[in-house]
Amino acid sequence: MRIDAFNRVSKLYQANSTKKTVNTGKRGEKDRVEISRLGQDFQVARAAVSKVPDIREDKVAAIRESMAAGTYSMDMDALADKLLAGYTF
Secondary structure, three states: OOHHHHHHHHHHHOOOOOOOOOOOOOOOOOOOOOOOHHHHHHHHHHHHHHHOOOOOHHHHHHHHHHHHHOOOOOOHHHHHHHHHHOOOO
């Protein structure tokens, strides 16, 4: 690139000139964040779900008791259907 061509382009856009700013004494507003009502509802729902345990101990205890007593039974066809539903092609 030729330097004289660069000088012409910079003169066109006045890239080399600087302008001073004047301080008016006023300050602009500070940045702020506003969360929408939907976002607030989402945060409340997320907090409520995070407090609930992942494992339902009452159901697990009932199944353990029935297994220990030998009375636990399950529908093998329904189990096979659920297993195969996870591997649909």
